[in-house]
Amino acid sequence: MVFKKIPDDLDAFEGELVIAVVGSDEKPLRATNAWLDWRLYGSLNTLVAKNYFNAALGEKFMLPTYGRFQFDRLVLLGGGPVYQSDAWPDTQAGRDLWRKLISMIEEALSSLKVSRVGLSLPRYELADQETALLKLIERAQLPNEISLFLSRAAQAQRSLPA
8 A cells, every 4th residue: 555645646646546435424525535526626515415426335426537637537435424433443333334345445446447546535533543444444455556545644654655
């Protein structure tokens, strides 16, 4: 896994697609998802506002990036209520939820047959929550070349490649 910074590395990312985990309780969009929305002229918020995408657990929505990024496609993956306290990754219920989400990410990567992928993860307020999420991601069978776009709290705990 390669850890990337927001927004500079996201703008320069030359992968095939980015999978953005979006919480059904993520209103307004946060961290990387907010940056994606801003760069796509608010189209993600429009999808949510018009109920085309509700971010229910397992819901998927693919859209083009219209040349606004170096990658061509964005896949929104509904995470369900990822910001409720019982769904935080440092709780048992949260770990169970994230294991399901990671399995869905693995399934999406397998079916799309892509190799250079970015993963946009939710931004949690506490570093312990993000550290717990990173531990789950690191144990998963995701490709080694996956790029993770993280919040500032998680990046502070990782040394980024030069």
